[in-house]
Amino acid sequence: xxxxxxxxxxxxxxxxxxxxxxxxxxxxxxxxxxxxxxxxxxxxxxxxxxxxxxxxxxxxxxxxxxxxxxxxxxxxxxxxxxxxxxxxxxxxxxxxxxxxxxxxxxxxxxxxxxxxxxxxxxxxxxxxxxxxxxxxxxxxxxxxxxxxxxxxxxxxxxxxxxxxxxxxxxxxxxxxxxxxxxxxxxxxxxxxxxxxxxxxxxxxxxxxxxxxxxxxxxxxxxxxxxxxxxxxxxxxxxxxxxxxxxxxxxxxxxxxxxxxxxxxxxxxxxxxxxxxxxxxxxxxxxxxxxxxxxxxxxxxxxxxxxxxxxxxxxxxxxxxxxxxxxxxxxxxxxxxxxxxxxxxxxxxxxxxxxxxxxxxxxxxxxxxxxxxxxxxxxxxxxxxxxxxxxxxxxxxxxxxxxxxxxxxxxxxxxxxxxxxxxxxxxxxxxxxxxxxxxx
Amino acid sequence: xxxxxxxxxxxxxxxxxxxxxxxxxxxxxxxxxxxxxxxxxxxxxxxxxxxxxxxxxxxxxxxxxxxxxxxxxxxxxxxxxxxxxxxxxxxxxxxxxxxxxxxxxxxxxxxxxxxxxxxxxxxxxxxxxxxxxxxxxxxxxxxxxxxxxxxxxxxxxxxxxxxxxxxxxxxxxxxxxxxxxxxxxxxxxxxxxxxxxxxxxxxxxxxxxxxxxxxxxxxxxxxxxxxxxxxxxxxxxxxxxxxxxxxxxxxxxxxxxxxxxxx
Numbered sequence: 001x002x003x004x005x006x007x008x009x010x011x012x013x014x015x016x017x018x019x020x021x022x023x024x025x026x027x028x029x030x031x032x033x034x035x036x037x038x039x040x041x042x043x044x045x046x047x048x049x050x051x052x053x054x055x056x057x058x059x060x061x062x063x064x065x066x067x068x069x070x071x072x073x074x075x076x077x078x079x080x081x082x083x084x085x086x087x088x089x090x091x092x093x094x095x096x097x098x099x100x101x102x103x104x105x106x107x108x109x110x111x112x113x114x115x116x117x118x119x120x121x122x123x124x125x126x127x128x129x130x131x132x133x134x135x136x137x138x139x140x141x142x143x144x145x146x147x148x149x150x151x152x153x154x155x156x157x158x159x160x161x162x163x164x165x166x167x168x169x170x171x172x173x174x175x176x177x178x179x180x181x182x183x184x185x186x187x188x189x190x191x192x193x194x195x196x197x198x199x200x201x202x203x204x205x206x207x208x209x210x211x212x213x214x215x216x217x218x219x220x221x222x223x224x225x226x227x228x229x230x231x232x233x234x235x236x237x238x239x240x241x242x243x244x245x246x247x248x249x250x251x252x253x254x255x256x257x258x259x260x261x262x263x264x265x266x267x268x269x270x271x272x273x274x275x276x277x278x279x280x281x282x283x284x285x286x287x288x289x290x291x292x293x294x295x296x297x298x299x300x301x302x303x304x305x306x307x308x309x310x311x312x313x314x315x316x317x318x319x320x321x322x323x324x325x326x327x328x329x330x331x332x333x334x335x336x337x338x339x340x341x342x343x344x345x346x347x348x349x350x351x352x353x354x355x356x357x358x359x360x361x362x363x364x365x366x367x368x369x370x371x372x373x374x375x376x377x378x379x380x381x382x383x384x385x386x387x388x389x390x391x392x393x394x395x396x397x398x399x400x401x402x403x404x405x406x407x408x409x410x411x412x413x414x415x416x417x418x419x420x421x422x423x424x425x426x427x428x429x430x431x432x433x434x435x436x437x438x439x
Numbered sequence: 440x441x442x443x444x445x446x447x448x449x450x451x452x453x454x455x456x457x458x459x460x461x462x463x464x465x466x467x468x469x470x471x472x473x474x475x476x477x478x479x480x481x482x483x484x485x486x487x488x489x490x491x492x493x494x495x496x497x498x499x500x501x502x503x504x505x506x507x508x509x510x511x512x513x514x515x516x517x518x519x520x521x522x523x524x525x526x527x528x529x530x531x532x533x534x535x536x537x538x539x540x541x542x543x544x545x546x547x548x549x550x551x552x553x554x555x556x557x558x559x560x561x562x563x564x565x566x567x568x569x570x571x572x573x574x575x576x577x578x579x580x581x582x583x584x585x586x587x588x589x590x591x592x593x594x595x596x597x598x599x600x601x602x603x604x605x606x607x608x609x610x611x612x613x614x615x616x617x618x619x620x621x622x623x624x625x626x627x628x629x630x631x632x633x634x635x636x637x638x639x640x641x642x643x644x645x646x647x648x649x650x651x652x653x654x655x656x657x658x659x660x661x662x663x664x665x666x667x668x669x670x671x672x673x674x675x676x677x678x679x680x681x682x683x684x685x686x687x688x689x690x691x692x693x694x695x696x697x698x699x700x701x702x
Contacts (some may be wrong), residue, residue, distance in 0.1 A: 334511050336546030339562035339614060340537040344532075349561060354552050 015121070032410070042113040044053015063088035063402075064409065070095075078400040079336045090398075104383045110220055113154045114231050120147050120154075121238065129425060131432065144242070149209050155231075157221035160213050170210065174203040224302035228383030232302070236309055236374040236384065237418075241367050243310040248317025249356075253347065255322055266318070273315035277378050282308045286380040305377040313370045320362035324355030357433050364426035368419045375415075386411055453569060459583035461520070462487045462618050462649045463508055470673075477503050478514065479673040487617075490650045491679070492660040495670035496696065501653045504618045504670070508651065518673040522617055538566060540610030545623040547603045549595035549610070555582065556591040559610045566614070574613070581609040585639050601632025605639055612643075619643065627640040655700060661685065669693045 036046045067088030069078050076082045078090035094101070103111050124147045127139035158278070178199035183196035227235075254266030273281065285308030290299055328351055336346040356363070378387035389407040393399070442595060461487040462684050470478035477500045485491055493501045506512040510526050510533045519526045520630045521536045549558050559578035563569040569577075583607035587598075595603055606622055608633060621640065625633045635660050636640050644650055644663045654660070667684040669677045670690075677684070677693045685701070688694045 184640050186446050329546075331544060331548035332550065333552065334542075335544065337511060338509055338537060338540075338542035338544075338548075339610070340534055340566040341562065342534060351551055351564065354550075357552070 038113075039400040055265075058319050063405070075398050075400045075403075077396070078402060080401070087400070087402055089409055090400055090402050091406065093392075093398050093403055093406055094410045096398075097388075100392060101229045101385060101388050103231055104388055105226040106228065106231065107220070107223060107226065109149055111223075112223055114221070117151050117154050117231070119236065120150060122439045131194075131429070133256035144207070145205065149212055151216060153212060153215075153219070153228070155219075155222065156220040156224070158213055159216040159219070159221065161212065162210070162214055165258060170207065174207070177203060224300050227302065229388045230385050232377070232382060233374050233385045235302075236306060236377055236382075237371045239306045240313045240370045240374065242369065244366070245363070246311035247310070247314035249321050249352065251314060252321035252325060255318065257323060270315045270318050273312055274319070278309070278312050278373050279379055281312045282376060284312075285309070302382060305380055305382055309374065309377070312373075313366060316366050316369070317363065320359050320366055321355065323362060324349065324357075324359035327358050328355050357430075360426050360430050360433075363424055368422055371418055371422070375411075457669045460486050462489070462522060463651070464518070465504075465507075466518045466520075468504075468507065468514045468519060470500075470512065470514045470516075471509065478507070480673060481517070483668070483675065485618075485649060485651065487625060487649055488647045489665045490644050490648075490663050491652070491666050491668060492664040493651065493653045493658070493670060494655055494657075494696075495668075495676075495702075498537070498674040499670040501668075501670045502622050503673075505622060505651050505653055508620060509542055510616070511542075513632050536629040538614060539617045540620060541614060542620040542622065543604070543607050543624045545627050547595070547600075547607045547627075549603055549607055551595050553599070554592050554594055555587070557608050558595065558606060560611045562610070562614050578609070578613050579634050581605070581612045584612070585609045585640075586635075599632060600628045602633045604628065604632075604636045607671035608636075608639055610645070618649045618651070621654065623655075624654050625654065625656055628698065656700060657685070669696065671696075 037043045065088075067086050069087055069090050069092050072078060072090075072092035077092050080086050080087050081137070098106075099111070103114050106114055109415070124139070124143040127133050128136065128143055133139060178196065181195040181199040182192050185192045209217045251266050251270055254262050255270065257263045257266070282305050283354070285304045289304050289307065293299060317321055332354065333346065336350040341349065375384060375386040378384050382408065383391075389411055393404045461484050463483070465481050468478055469476070476586050479500075483504075487642065495501050495503065503512055503622055507514045507526075507596055508521060509676050511658040514526075522539050522593055524535050525535060526676070549555075550561070553561065556575060559582065560571065560574040561579060562572040564571055567574075579588055579591065582591055585608055587602055587605055587609075588603060589652065590598055590606075595606065608624075624640070625636050628636060633656070634640040637656060640652070640659065641663055650663075652659070652664075664681045666678055667681050669684070669688075669690070677688065677690045679689075684693075685697065688697055
């Protein structure tokens with residue numbers, strides 16, 4: 001009774017200072033009791049898992065390290081009957097074949113060109129992925145223009161023969177493009193000077209690119225049939241990744257467009273490409289793409305699967321990006337529209353930066369899937385890393401029981417390093433971008 | 440050189456627009472959501488510098504009505520003329536109107552990935568093609584006016600609701616609008632933060648801004664409004680000066696509504 005009366009007339013006279021949280025039991029033993037043996041079920045599970053680890057881990061360690069052979073020049077080094085003890089992975093095989101795994105049949109005296117390509121690629125990726133790198137705008141120009149052109153010239157040798165009259169055609173096309181843009185600006189009543197600058201810029205970029213490709217740098221031409229190994233794997237993966245994101249974004253925007261034709265086209269494209277296996281897309285790109293094009297254009301046999309993977313990955317990317325767009329609250333669109341931003345500005349400045357951040361895990365997931373799917377290009381006769389391993393493991397010089405396992409273990413390691421790297425980077429980036437910007 | 444061309448077009452439209460005293464003219468406006476008739480024969484003229492408060496039960500169409508003024512919603516019948524520009528499907532005219540009409544939302548709609556300052560400078564830089572330095576100067580001026588210049592480099596998520604809403608007001612003002620629309624600006628705020636936002640709106644009103652406010656802050660309506668509009672079932676039920684509106688409501692529905700909200 002008295003307390004009830006007291007409680008109804010209560011005025012706080014002092015402020016309770018913040019106290020540290022109660023001290024929990026800490027230390028490894030407490031942690032184990034809490035996390036591993038907190039009940040009978042968990043205890044049994046822990047013991048089962050420990051037993052499974054005991055059964056699987058030691059043999060793997062034995063195969064990969066303790067019983068592995070690190071040096072040797074032929075199969076004798078890796079056969080149990082010749083060395084006299086059980087043999088695990090035959091790393092000597094990988095070391096001997098590493099050049100083939102890296103360059104395929106790229107001519108040995110020209111392999112420095114591939115090394116420079118790897119270096120340029122590493123610089124470009126580093127420049128773009130390091131969020132605090134200086135001049136990332138220049139990095140983008142480098143990665144999306146300088147690097148592809150330089151790589152093309154380095155890897156193929158450049159010196160493409162466009163044939164007589166090409167530059168005349170180009171000049172006419174250039175004038176037509178600039179004229180078209182200026183005319184469009186005139187009819188849309190926007191700045192004609194901007195249109196002129198944009199038109200000349202496009203013409204200049206294309207012209208310079210073509211001029212470089214045609215220029216004779218004195219490099220030995222290397223047909224793509226000779227390329228192989230990690231070179232091809234990284235090339236296909238890079239092209240797929242670089243093209244899939246912008247195309248995916250465009251497809252996602254198209255699918256959400258108010259224009260029925262655009263929407264229908266995007267839906268058909270996405271659903272069709274997603275509905276067929278990558279192998280089908282690759283085989284179709286390989287055999288059917290040349291049918292659609294004029295016979296004398298002769299699409300390179302490496303370009304076909306490049307187009308195939310890029311198309312395939314874009315369709316998946318489109319759906320990932322669409323998920324992000326759908327997660328955006330309507331208020332963000334309205335806020336942007338009420339300020340007078342037009343559609344491209346609203347999308348580029350407000351919606352996409354937020355939507356893409358939401359789907360970073362999905363985007364990287366698609367990238368990782370794409371990276372591993374590049375191994376399927378071997379189906380259409382491209383010598384990627386898997387195909388070079390396949391070709392090497394049947395080399396009679398290295399006929400030994402564990403050669404195949406060693407080769408596949410090497411492939412697994414290679415793919416794992418790249419995919420794990422992507423995964424860690426995306427986690428780091430999510431954390432950085434989330435800092436201080438919680439809604 | 441777009442910023443050379445833009446003032447030209449702006450001037451052309453200004454001379455084309457008759458210097459009428461009407462900031463907003465709505466004539467026989469109807470709107471449907473599918474089968475549902477949300478706005479029914481809305482006729483409303485707002486003079487320059489006039490402050491209008493719109494109230495009514497939820498679902499009465501008051502938000503929809505002011506959102507038609509900057510074309511966040513499309514009307515299907517009737518005419519809406521804002522600052523001498525009629526709203527049609529013409530995207531250029533819509534952009535023109537939106538440049539002149541600022542809007543403050545119930546849920547602020549700040550851009551969470553941009554700092555307060557970037558939120559305020561975005562539209563001047565991209566829509567008005569203003570140099571970044573000038574835009575930042577203007578943004579700081581308005582942030583100072585709404586009394587939060589020290590928060591300029593924080594992100595919206597780090598601010599309280601009241602502060603966010605004041606930023607939203609500053610963001611609209613940076614575009615130097617001729618008309619301001621407020622869509623329940625205080626409804627999503629904690630009670631303690633309502634006053635700071637209302638004070639900002641009152642000072643804006645005192646400077647002669649044309650304002651249309653959907654709000655249930657009747658104190659604000661009494662203090663600031665030139666006219667109070669009561670809406671129900673998508674129609675304007677009653678419109679009067681605040682004095683008359685509160686003291687002497689005519690329509691039965693208005694009396695009922697006021698009895699509910701004024702205790």
